[in-house]
Every structure is written in structure tokens, then in C-alpha cells.
Amino acid sequence: MTPAMSAENERSIFGRTFFCECGKTHTVQPREVLYARGAAEQFPALCARAVSGRRVTLLMDERTRAVAGRELGRSLAGGGWQVSEILVPDPSRGHSPICDDLTKDALSARIGETDLFVPVGGGVMTDLARWIAEDRALPFVSFATAASMNGYASASIAGTVRGVKSLLYARPPLAIAADPAIIERAPLELTASGLGDVLAKPVSTADWRLNELVFGDYYCARSAGLIAEIEPLYADHPEQIRAREPKAMQGLFDALLLTGVSMSMAGTSAPCSGGEHMVSHSLDMMASLDGTEHDLHGRQVGVGTLLASELYRRVLAVESPLFRAPPPEIDRPFWGRLADGVAAEYGGKVGRLREAAQTLRQKERWNLLRETLTPMLRTPENLRECLSRAGAAYKAEQIKSAKQRLLQAFLHGHEIRSRFTILDLARLVGVMPEAAGEIVEEWS
Ligand SMILES: [Zn+2]
Ligand SMILES: [Zn+2]
Structure with a gap:
């Protein structure tokens, strides 16, 4: 079998429930992964398969709005969604947002009723949205912009609570989407960071x-x-x-x-x-x-x-x-x-x-x-x-x-x-x- 063919097998695990030799029954979330050029166009349909409501809240920072968020917002609105765009501000000039309880609470106060959260970005956007969604017992679907870390599909939040780095448990997303054109253009530093994280796996x-x-x-x-x-x-x-x-x-x-x-x-x-x-x-x-x-x-x-x-x-x-x-x-x-x-x-x-x-x-x-x-x-x-x-x-x-x-x-x-x-x-x-x-x- 070629690596590409067997890679297909590994990808087919998403959404499956199966009894495992380890004694557990695993249910693999996300249910669906979309990795396709022009993913923004297919995104409204993906979200509609995930939830029945039509109110969506996008969470993004300046950079991820520019590379994906703006287009996603347009695409969702065109697909009949009621879209709220929440821009996560930079804490100070030249510093990108962080995932801590203060940032999360401040954002949450700005967000009204919604059916679905969509983080647009990497680790910080994903974890902030995951955290707010978990607080409200609502689902989320990720739109990833970089191959920078292994937290997209995970069930935990790397957040800082009262100044202490913590690992909080929360649900994985229902679905994850990414556009190869965006992932390939992401800063090499971010991609190389993702590589460092997966190369840790054998150890x-x-x-x-x-x-x-x-x-x-x-x-x-x-x-x-x-x-x-x-x-x-x-x-x-x-x-x-x-x-x-x-x-x-x-x-x-x-x-x-x-x-x-x-x-x-x-x-x-x-x-x-x-x-x-x-x-x-x-x-x-x-x-x-x-x-x-x-x-x-x-x-x-x-x-x-x-x-x-x-x-x-x-x-x-x-x-x-x-x-x-x-x-x-x-x-x-x-x-x-x-x-x-x-x-x-x-x-x-x-x-x-x-x-x-x-x-x-x-x-x-x-x-x-x-x-x-x-x-x-x-x-x-x-x-x-x-x-x-x-x-x-x-x-x-x-x-x-x-x-x-x-x-x-x-x-x-x-x-x-x-x-x-x-x-x-x-x-x-x-x-x-x-x-x-x-x-x-x-x-x-
Ligand atoms: Zn197992
Ligand atoms: Zn790691």
C-alpha cells in the first residue's frame, strides 16, 4: 500500500464509533473534516450538517479575518446564516491575543444568543471559542488557518486561569474545515511549530x-x-x-x-x-x-x-x-x-x-x-x-x-x-x- 492510500484509511476514522482492543468504545470527533480549495464556499453546508440553528458567531483576530474570516462571513451570510463577527483585539501593539480567563470573559460579554461558534485561526482562537462554547453548552466548528498545533481536534483547552497555565477539558469541534491555499501560505514559523509538535509523538x-x-x-x-x-x-x-x-x-x-x-x-x-x-x-x-x-x-x-x-x-x-x-x-x-x-x-x-x-x-x-x-x-x-x-x-x-x-x-x-x-x-x-x-x- 502506498503511504497516500493508507493515509486515506487513517483519515476515514473521523466520525466513527468502534469497539477497540483497549476495552473502550471510541467515538471519534470531529465527525467531518473538510480540507479543500475554496473551503469557504462549502462551509455553510458543512455547518448546516452540524447544527440545525442558523445563527453563527465567528471569532477571529485581525490577521485571521484578513486571510479567511471576511470571506467566511460573506459566504455564511450568502448561505442564509445570521452572522455575528467578533474581532478578538490584540492585547497590545505587535502582540497577538492570548487564551486566558480575562480575554474569554470579556469576549463572552460581547456575544449574544447564537447556535454555533466558529473560531477562525489557530490555537488561541480555537481554544477561546471552545471555552466560550463549553460554558454555554453549545457546539463549535473550526476553520483552521495554519498547521501550527495539534489542538484543533482535541478535547482540551490550554488556557491561563488566574495567572496559572491550565489544561481544561472541553468538547472537540463537530467539524473542522481548512483551505490548503491558506494553510500553505501561513507563516513558515507556524507550520514549523506544528511539525515540532507532531515530531514529539514517538517520545x-x-x-x-x-x-x-x-x-x-x-x-x-x-x-x-x-x-x-x-x-x-x-x-x-x-x-x-x-x-x-x-x-x-x-x-x-x-x-x-x-x-x-x-x-x-x-x-x-x-x-x-x-x-x-x-x-x-x-x-x-x-x-x-x-x-x-x-x-x-x-x-x-x-x-x-x-x-x-x-x-x-x-x-x-x-x-x-x-x-x-x-x-x-x-x-x-x-x-x-x-x-x-x-x-x-x-x-x-x-x-x-x-x-x-x-x-x-x-x-x-x-x-x-x-x-x-x-x-x-x-x-x-x-x-x-x-x-x-x-x-x-x-x-x-x-x-x-x-x-x-x-x-x-x-x-x-x-x-x-x-x-x-x-x-x-x-x-x-x-x-x-x-x-x-x-x-x-x-x-x-
Ligand atoms: Zn482504544
Ligand atoms: Zn503540544
Whole structure:
């Protein structure tokens, strides 16, 4: 089977309900995905298949109004819809909107009765609309403008609540539409960010599997393997992403949707968010502590993925580890005003860390872990080449971070979430913290 044909199979999962080997019955949302030139013309019919009402609220910022929103509004009005256009203002000159509770509440106050929300844009527009729709128990249909992140089809909101970055659960969209002409023209920086986010998949999936192997946690192989057949469309020819070649761009866009689907299927972000994401989240939190700017999520994730995959290589190379006691607590001075929240997350897994060391001291369990995870991973050499050929970030200095700063994020990433990842395992077997400096030096 050619990659393109099997990619068709993977795309056919949208809207299906099926019983899975993992024991769950999965219902895959969105029900419908439209990726077509001139998508705006077909959009009113798509929305009409999704809901019965005819009042629609479009959410967009200046940029996404220019590339798609204006035309969508015209098309919907022409199709008999009563259209309200809500322009999300920039918080200040040169800064695009963010997804936080203040922005969401201010927008919500401007929005009247409606039957359907339509975010026009990327992560921030999608999450703001998803949040407002969830508050009102109303549906939404996304119009995506960039292959920039894997949240379009996901069931969570990455929002800031009272100053703290949070992951809130909400429904996925009923449908997603995108016009290849718009996706291909999006700033390369955004596309490369999307690539960084999907290239994290082998590491985050290995982390997810690690939790099954060590603790017997839920794991769904179908969801974990969802993008296996689409991956070659962009990962084997990353320069085609830089060149905005249509097949590679569609492959990347599909992979972003399907990784979002894998999270909804699993009911957790674990399939797409492991130790590499914690490095990125730590950079975000450090930026909020010192009031500086951080880079795009996926660009940071790409660099975090290089570090995590090298960490995996070193950990899995250990034949007979000598387990160390887990670090008993977090570095409170480092986290400053965020220390209480971080300590609560870390406190939630200290017991699991001890349990992991206990379990993995059994030689056969350690061997099974090495045998299972090794073939799931990609080498950091391969990932770095892929990122660089695609024109994506692969070095600390490209993501607004000095090496020293990235090193701090790498050293503190295990503290910020209760999830067990390679960052924790590396400490238990004594690879971290010693190797951190060398890995950052060599791989960023
Ligand atoms: Zn399953
Ligand atoms: Zn991500």
C-alpha cells in the first residue's frame, strides 16, 4: 500500500464509533473534516450538517479575518446564516491575543444568543471559542488557518486561569474545515511549530507506554499508532514542508488532527505530551516568572524532543541500573511564586516514583521495558535532521532561550506535572541530573 492510500484509511476514522482492543468504545470527533480549495464556499453546508440553528458567531483576530474570516462571513451570510463577527483585539501593539480567563470573559460579554461558534485561526482562537462554547453548552466548528498545533481536534483547552497555565477539558469541534491555499501560505514559523509538535509523538507515546509497563496504566495501541501511516508524508521529506509542497502540508495537517484525536480517544493528553512537553511548559513558566517572552509551543517542543530522545537513548542503554531514591521535593526557590502549584503536582507522583524503582529492580521488567520502548523511538540525529531540513527550530538560541536557560528547564521539567516520564526515569536510574549539561550542549 502506498503511504497516500493508507493515509486515506487513517483519515476515514473521523466520525466513527468502534469497539477497540483497549476495552473502550471510541467515538471519534470531529465527525467531518473538510480540507479543500475554496473551503469557504462549502462551509455553510458543512455547518448546516452540524447544527440545525442558523445563527453563527465567528471569532477571529485581525490577521485571521484578513486571510479567511471576511470571506467566511460573506459566504455564511450568502448561505442564509445570521452572522455575528467578533474581532478578538490584540492585547497590545505587535502582540497577538492570548487564551486566558480575562480575554474569554470579556469576549463572552460581547456575544449574544447564537447556535454555533466558529473560531477562525489557530490555537488561541480555537481554544477561546471552545471555552466560550463549553460554558454555554453549545457546539463549535473550526476553520483552521495554519498547521501550527495539534489542538484543533482535541478535547482540551490550554488556557491561563488566574495567572496559572491550565489544561481544561472541553468538547472537540463537530467539524473542522481548512483551505490548503491558506494553510500553505501561513507563516513558515507556524507550520514549523506544528511539525515540532507532531515530531514529539514517538517520545510522548513511549512515555505513555512506559506508564503501562511500569504501573499497568491504561494504554490504547490504536490511538498510539494513529499517525504511523501519515508520518512519511512529511517526515521523510521535511524540505517539502519548507517548500510548502501540498502533499506534505496536508500530511502534516492530518497528523495534527489525528494526534488531537488520539488524545480524545485516550481521554488524556498522555499520547502527545510527555517529558518533551514538560521542557516546553517549563520554559513558558520561567518566562511568566521573569516577565520575558517565550517562543511558540511547537518550536519549543521540537527542541525538548531532541533532549528527551537523547535521554531515552542513554537510559535504555543501561543494562543493569542501580536505582536511586527519587528527589524528595522540588526546587522551591527556582519556582518562586509558582512553587506551591509545582509542589502539589510533584507531590502527586513521589509515591509512583518509589513504586517505579521497586518494579524496575526486577531484571525481567527492566529488560521488557528496554525491548518494548527501543523500537518506538527515533534517534535525536534523525529528529534534528528532520527539523533543520524543514526550517524548524532545533537549537536553544532559535527559541529565544540561552543554553543555560534551556538547561534549567530540562533540569526542572520533571517537577511541574504529576505525570511520570523519561525525565523521572532518567533520575531514578542515575542518568539525570549528571548528563543534563552534556545533552543540552550537544543537542540544542
Ligand atoms: Zn482504544
Ligand atoms: Zn503540544
